[in-house]
Amino acid sequence: MGGSAVGAHAGGSGGSVLGVGGNATVGFGGMGNAAMGGSMTGAGGNGTGGSAPAMVCDPKAALCENGVHRVCKDDGSAWMDTTCDFECSAEQGCIGECKSGSLDCTGAISKSCDGSGKWVDTETCAFVCRAGVCGGNCVPGTSECDDRSPRKCDMAGDWQTEAACPFVCNDVNGLASCAGSCTNATKQCSGKVVQTCLGNDWKNGATCPYVCTNGACTGNCVPNTSVCGPDGGIQTCSNKGVLGAEASACPYVCTQGPGAADCTGECVPTKTKCSGGTNGGGIQTCNAQGLWGTASAACKFVCSTVAGNGTCTGACVPKAKQCSAQGVPQVCSATGAWLNQTACPFGCLASSGTCRACVPGSTQCGLKGVQVCDANGQWGLEGPACANTCAAGACLACVPNAACTDDGNACTSDVCDAQGSACTHPKKGDGTACGSSSSSACDKPDSCQNGICQTNLESNGTPCTDDTNVCTSDICNSSGDCTHLAAPSNTVCRLASCTLGTLSEAATCGGATSCPAPTMSQCVSLSCNLAGDACEPPPPPPPPASVP
Numbered sequence: 121m122g123g124s125a126v127g128a129h130a131g132g133s134g135g136s137v138l139g140v141g142g143n144a145t146v147g148f149g150g151m152g153n154a155a156m157g158g159s160m161t162g163a164g165g166n167g168t169g170g171s172a173p174a175m176v177c178d179p180k181a182a183l184c185e186n187g188v189h190r191v192c193k194d195d196g197s198a199w200m201d202t203t204c205d206f207e208c209s210a211e212q213g214c215i216g217e218c219k220s221g222s223l224d225c226t227g228a229i230s231k232s233c234d235g236s237g238k239w240v241d242t243e244t245c246a247f248v249c250r251a252g253v254c255g256g257n258c259v260p261g262t263s264e265c266d267d268r269s270p271r272k273c274d275m276a277g278d279w280q281t282e283a284a285c286p287f288v289c290n291d292v293n294g295l296a297s298c299a300g301s302c303t304n305a306t307k308q309c310s311g312k313v314v315q316t317c318l319g320n321d322w323k324n325g326a327t328c329p330y331v332c333t334n335g336a337c338t339g340n341c342v343p344n345t346s347v348c349g350p351d352g353g354i355q356t357c358s359n360k361g362v363l364g365a366e367a368s369a370c371p372y373v374c375t376q377g378p379g380a381a382d383c384t385g386e387c388v389p390t391k392t393k394c395s396g397g398t399n400g401g402g403i404q405t406c407n408a409q410g411l412w413g414t415a416s417a418a419c420k421f422v423c424s425t426v427a428g429n430g431t432c433t434g435a436c437v438p439k440a441k442q443c444s445a446q447g448v449p450q451v452c453s454a455t456g457a458w459l460n461q462t463a464c465p466f467g468c469l470a471s472s473g474t475c476r477a478c479v480p481g482s483t484q485c486g487l488k489g490v491q492v493c494d495a496n497g498q499w500g501l502e503g504p505a506c507a508n509t510c511a512a513g514a515c516l517a518c519v520p521n522a523a524c525t526d527d528g529n530a531c532t533s534d535v536c537d538a539q540g541s542a543c544t545h546p547k548k549g550d551g552t553a554c555g556s557s558s559s560s561a562c563d564k565p566d567s568c569q570n571g572i573c574q575t576n577l578e579s580n581g582t583p584c585t586d587d588t589n590v591c592t593s594d595i596c597n598s599s600g601d602c603t604h605l606a607a608p609s610n611t612v613c614r615l616a617s618c619t620l621g622t623l624s625e626a627a628t629c630g631g632a633t634s635c636p637a638p639t640m641s642q643c644v645s646l647s648c649n650l651a652g653d654a655c656e657p658p659p660p661p662p663p664p665a666s667v668p
Contacts, residue, residue: 176192176198178192179192179194179195180192180194183210184210187208188203189201189204206233207220207235207236207237215236216238219233220235221233222252224239224251225251225252227249228245228247228248230242230243230245230254248260250276256273257278257279258277260273260274262294263294264291265290265291267284268289269284270296270297285300287300287303287320288300288320300320301317301322302321308334308335309335312328312330312331312332313325313328314326329342333360333361339361341357342357343359345380347376348376348381352369353366353368354370354382354383355367370383371383372385372386372387372389373408375409384409385409385411386411387411388406389407389408390405391405391428392406392431393429394419394424395415400424400430401415401423402415403423419432419433421433421434421436422454422455433456434455434456436452436457436458438452438454439452441474442473443473444458447464448468449462449475450473462475466479469496476496476497476498477497479493481493484499485506485513485514486503486510487502488506489504489515490502490510490513491513508540516540516541517543518536518537519536520536520537520538520539521536521537522535529545531572533545533546547570547571548568549568550568551567552567553567554566554573555573560600560602561578561596562578562584562597563575563576563577563600577598579596582595583596584602585602589634590613591606591607591611591634592633593605606629606632606633607629607633608631612626614635616653617653618652619648619652620648621643621645621655623640624639624640625638644658645657
């Protein structure tokens with residue numbers, strides 16, 4: 121550093137450093153740091169003294185202090201500190217991978233940190249390493265059976281017991297799990313097969329003929345089948361293999377089929393019926409299968425149902441006819457019995473069992489002519505048509521009491537007599553309408569008088585319909601017309617009237633057929649009387665003035 125160096129305060133309290141020039145060698149008084157109160161003294165080499173920076177440490181010196189690696193700067197002016205994560209070496213600085221004395225695990229191996237900060241394996245644990253210490257009582261991830269309960273080793277090496285298995289716990293190659301499907305020696309049913317639990321698995325045994333219930337064969341029939349009961353009804357097997365109560369008897373026959381009974385047939389065995397057809401036909405008998413057999417020959421008269429069975433009955437063939445011993449016609453009913461009909465008025469014809477229609481030789485009117493009754497009491501063919509009409513078996517001149525030929529007189533009636541022998545013309549009653557039917561005030565409708573049609577005119581001068589004209593006279597003339605001639609000349613057609621002092625004079629027709637125009641005049645008094653038909657008289661003149 122050349123020259124001599126004189127030590128300055130190092131910034132602490134007290135110590136000083138002295139340097140001697142030349143190749144100076146720094147010396148320390150006491151122990152290094154002036155702050156600690158020691159002094160440092162240096163002995164000179166060859167040199168002459170000059171000024172130098174204050175020194176607090178030996179340049180490039182290194183040491184460890186409380187886990188801090190300290191290196192002195194080259195000029196000794198200050199420490200450079202590095203805080204170590206693990207261990208500190210004055211020569212090597214911060215070293216190691218752990219703190220001395222700490223513990224840790226690598227898998228199942230425990231390890232500790234030595235004084236140089238390196239991990240050293242200490243032990244391989246039997247089960248698990250926890251925080252550098254061997255512990256636990258099982259290998260994590262393994263399992264075993266504890267009676268019926270599986271248990272598994274957790275990551276901490278402790279057993280964790282699970283729920284008990286319903287049947288058995290099975291440990292295979294260190295893996296425990298629930299197994300089996302049953303408890304040994306128990307029984308169950310699989311359909312109709314009895315199963316027994318062996319080795320915790322179901323083994324098939326006998327197949328039941330009817331039903332398997334709770335591991336045992338039961339019942340006396342196959343479920344859902346049916347049989348015919350003793351009373352002719354159907355019994356159905358329940359799902360438990362037991363026959364139920366017998367249903368109502370089949371209406372005809374109960375037939376047993378493979379696995380099922382059924383009501384069949386169409387009739388009750390031994391019953392009979394009529395086969396049908398003409399008069400009921402023959403008789404059919406119901407066989408043991410409830411089916412009608414072939415019909416027998418038709419009954420002689422009729423086949424009827426008696427007390428529910430077909431039976432040949434009757435004394436005649438239905439619809440046959442005969443005459444009874446008393447001559448009454450009879451008809452055979454549907455049941456084969458003779459029924460009396462209405463007694464015949466002309467006798468019963470034995471050949472047909474029907475009534476005669478007439479007395480042989482009698483006559484009647486046909487549609488237009490006369491019919492004659494033959495020897496068998498039947499009407500023969502109709503003869504030629506009558507010219508007019510037929511009555512009581514004979515042709516007549518006209519129809520009795522009916523209209524006949526008109527004689528042209530409106531006042532007579534044209535009617536056939538009661539016997540139909542002649543057309544008569546009696547007079548009609550007086551007043552019967554005839555001829556003209558016109559009707560007016562002067563001409564009334566024509567009417568009959570003693571069988572002659574008469575006109576009915578009003579006499580000349582008879583008043584007729586008023587035309588409301590006061591200056592005409594309304595009277596009938598000799599021709600039956602209503603006329604309106606001029607009224608007498610002195611006929612008043614307007615009365616006098618006075619209104620507001622104006623007088624309208626009275627008027628007469630004067631032989632004309634209309635009233636003349638009114639004549640008007642002003643009242644001298646300029647006022648009308650109270651009656652309104654004349655002027656009020658003028659007031660009298662004033663009396664003459666008196667002479668004194």
